[in-house]
Amino acid sequence: MHMVFNSDWLLSQIRGTANMIGKVFKLENIQIDLGMTEDEEGRLVNGNDYLNQLVIDEKFDLAIAFINHQIKRLSPYQYQYLVDVFTETLKALDPESKDRNDLDAEKIERIHDNLKQFKW
Structure with missing residues (x-):
């Protein structure tokens, strides 16, 4: 059996996964x-x-709810930054994850806008 790999595709998958993992774990490193x-x-x-585990497990509704609760305990700057990092993480997901979770650019933007609204 002979297997042929499309090296461009494989590299883009590896790069996408590395980017996602890098961005997800950036949440830990945001201090x-x-x-x-x-x-x-x-x-x-x-x-x-x-939060990292929720993103890895693609439990985005729970991640959004968790981030929403942080508004009460973080400074406005920290909260805005957390929302921005989370939004960038969603944008960086591989196409399959986005499809599985029905996350297109418009929906990600709505999530971002909803999280930015101050709901006490």
């Missing part, structure tokens, strides 16, 4: 402490790790 939170099973976990 914003997201505190401790309860995960879906009720365990107390690090908020930064929790």
Whole structure:
């Protein structure tokens, strides 16, 4: 059996995955402490790790809800920055992830705008 790889396609997949992982884990490195939170099973976990895991698991509704709750505990600058990093992370997802989650550019922009609204 002979396998032929399209090296451009393979490189773009690797690059896309590396970019996504880089951006996702950037959430950990933004020096914003997201505190401790309860995960879906009720365990107390690090908020930064929790948000990263939600993105990796493509649980974007839960990630959006978690970010929304941060508005009460972060400074406006920190919150805006977190929203921007999250939005960039969504934009950087591979096309398959975007399709699976029905995330086109317009929907990502709506998510961004909704998160930027101050809801107390």
